[in-house]
Amino acid sequence: MPTSRPNILLVMSDQHNARFMGNAGHPVVRTPALDQLAAQGTRCSAAYCPHPLCVPSRMGFLTGRPPSEVGCWGNGSVLDFDTPTFAHAFAAAGWESVLCGRMHFEGPNQFHGFQRRLFGDSTYSLSPEILGQGRNRTNGQTRYAVEVAGHGQTGFQSFDQIVTDRACRFLRERSPADPPFCLVVGLMLPHNPLICSQRWFDYYMGALPPLELPTPREIEHLHPAIRAWRQRRDVDDLTPLRHRRALAAYCGLVSELDQNLGTLLRALRQPAFADNTLVVYCSDHGDQAAEHGLWWKSSFYEGSARVPLIFHQPGRIPAGRELASVVSLIDIGPTLLELAGAPAMPTASGRSFARLLLNQPSPSWPDEAFSEYAGDHGDRPSCMLRRGRWKLIYYSEFDSCQLFDMYSDPSEQHDLASDPAHRPILDALLADIRQRWSAQRMIDGLQRDRERWKTIKDLPPIGPHPVEHHQPLPGDNAFDFSQLPQPPSLLRSLQNQQGVFPAVGR
Numbered sequence: 001m002p003t004s005r006p007n008i009l010l011v012m013s014d015q016h017n018a019r020f021m022g023n024a025g026h027p028v029v030r031t032p033a034l035d036q037l038a039a040q041g042t043r044c045s046a047a048y049c050p051h052p053l054c055v056p057s058r059m060g061f062l063t064g065r066p067p068s069e070v071g072c073w074g075n076g077s078v079l080d081f082d083t084p085t086f087a088h089a090f091a092a093a094g095w096e097s098v099l100c101g102r103m104h105f106e107g108p109n110q111f112h113g114f115q116r117r118l119f120g121d122s123t124y125s126l127s128p129e130i131l132g133q134g135r136n137r138t139n140g141q142t143r144y145a146v147e148v149a150g151h152g153q154t155g156f157q158s159f160d161q162i163v164t165d166r167a168c169r170f171l172r173e174r175s176p177a178d179p180p181f182c183l184v185v186g187l188m189l190p191h192n193p194l195i196c197s198q199r200w201f202d203y204y205m206g207a208l209p210p211l212e213l214p215t216p217r218e219i220e221h222l223h224p225a226i227r228a229w230r231q232r233r234d235v236d237d238l239t240p241l242r243h244r245r246a247l248a249a250y251c252g253l254v255s256e257l258d259q260n261l262g263t264l265l266r267a268l269r270q271p272a273f274a275d276n277t278l279v280v281y282c283s284d285h286g287d288q289a290a291e292h293g294l295w296w297k298s299s300f301y302e303g304s305a306r307v308p309l310i311f312h313q314p315g316r317i318p319a320g321r322e323l324a325s326v327v328s329l330i331d332i333g334p335t336l337l338e339l340a341g342a343p344a345m346p347t348a349s350g351r352s353f354a355r356l357l358l359n360q361p362s363p364s365w366p367d368e369a370f371s372e373y374a375g376d377h378g379d380r381p382s383c384m385l386r387r388g389r390w391k392l393i394y395y396s397e398f399d400s401c402q403l404f405d406m407y408s409d410p411s412e413q414h415d416l417a418s419d420p421a422h423r424p425i426l427d428a429l430l431a432d433i434r435q436r437w438s439a440q441r442m443i444d445g446l447q448r449d450r451e452r453w454k455t456i457k458d459l460p461p462i463g464p465h466p467v468e469h470h471q472p473l474p475g476d477n478a479f480d481f482s483q484l485p486q487p488p489s490l491l492r493s494l495q496n497q498q499g500v501f502p503a504v505g506r
C-alpha cells in the first residue's frame, strides 16, 4: 500500500468502443494520449459495463453494485439519495471527492457523495436544429442518428472543452497542503451526434479501410433478437457510404476526446502530483461503431458491452501491460479504495482487482462479469454472463441465447449456442443466469422507474451548492446539412412512444 494517500484522477468518457484506441490495436484511429497512458500503465482488455445504457451503467459503477440492485433500470432512473457510492467512501476516508462534468444523475440530487461539482452535465448542450426531434434525433438510436453524420460542431464538443478547462484549473490551483483528491471528470465524447471537426472527418474518410458490413443474406441469418434490434431502429438498409461517414465522424470524436485527455494529463505534470496520483480512464459503455452493422449501445456485442479501462500509477502499476482478466465497472470503486489504502465499501458487491493490477497472485479472482439490460426502444430484457473464455447472452424475448468463445473468436462471428458440443457450458452458464436474474423483475422495475421519474424529474437540484449545467453559446452548434450525400430519411414507422423517457443528451 502507498506510504501517503494518493490523489485520484478518473476520466470517464461516454460511449467509447474499447477497440478504438491505438494501444488496443486499432489500425487507423489516432489516440496519442490514451496510447501514452497505456504505455506507462496497465490496460484491462476484458472490462465490461454492468448495463449497456448510460444511467444504469453509471449508477452501477458509482455504487459498486449491479444496477438493478440499486433500483436503476433505464435512463430515467433516479438513484436513491442514501445509496453509498465510492464518492461517499473517499469523502468519509478524508479525500476531497470532486465531480467535474457528466455523470447523468437524474432527479434533484446532482452529487451522490461528491462534495463539490466543478461543472454540471450536458443535458442542454445541443441546439434544436442539430438535436432533431422525436425519434429522428442525432443523439438517439435510430437511423437518422447515422444519416446525419459529417463535419461541423456540436455543444457536446464545447461541453467537453469547458469540463477539461475547469478540471485543469482545479489541478493548477491545488496546493500540497490540501487533502488528497478523488476527482472524477465526466466527458461527453465520443457519444453521437456523429459530427466532428472537418480536419478529423476528412482525415478518417480518407484513412478508413472499406467497411465489413453484413450482407443481406447474413442479416437474414442473424439471431432473431439482433434482427428485431435492427428493425426497431430502422437501420437495415443504411448504405455503406452512410456507415462510412458515420464511422469517420466517430473516429474523429474519439480523437477529440483524446486531445482533451491529453490536456488533462499535461495539467497533472507538476511536482505536487508527479509520483502520487493514480490516473484511471474508462467509459460508461461502448458503441458498436458499425461492428456487426450496428451502432450505439443496448446490445451485448463487445463494441457495446465492453469498455476501455486503463490504470496508470508509475512505479506501482506495471507499465505497458495488458490485463486480460475479466472485470466490470462495478469493480472499479472497490479497486480504487484498496489501491488508495482507504476502507472498503461494505455495501459493494463489486470486487477489488487491485492485486491483479499490481501483478500479485489472485487465484480466487472469479474472472467473470455480468451485465443486464432492461430494454429500451421496444427491446425486451436481456443479459450477458462473461466467464473466462465464454460469453453467454440470454434474450428473454425469444428465450434463447448466443454463446461465443472469446479466446478463439474475439469478434463474435461464430455463435456456438446450437452446437451440441457446447451444450454443457451453455447449460451451466444459463443455470447461473436463471438463478441470479429475472426478466419480469426488469420489466416491473422499469415501469416503477417511469412512475417515479414523472413526479420528480423537474425538481430543482439540491446539494452542497448550485450546479452549473452547460448552456451552449451561439455558434457552438453548427452543421451544414447540404454536405449529406442524400437527405436523411425520416423514420418510416414511428412506434408508440407512450411511457418512454424523453432522451435528451443520453
Ligand SMILES: [Ca+2]
Pocket: 014, 015, 053, 054, 055, 284, 285, 506
Ligand atoms: Ca452513455
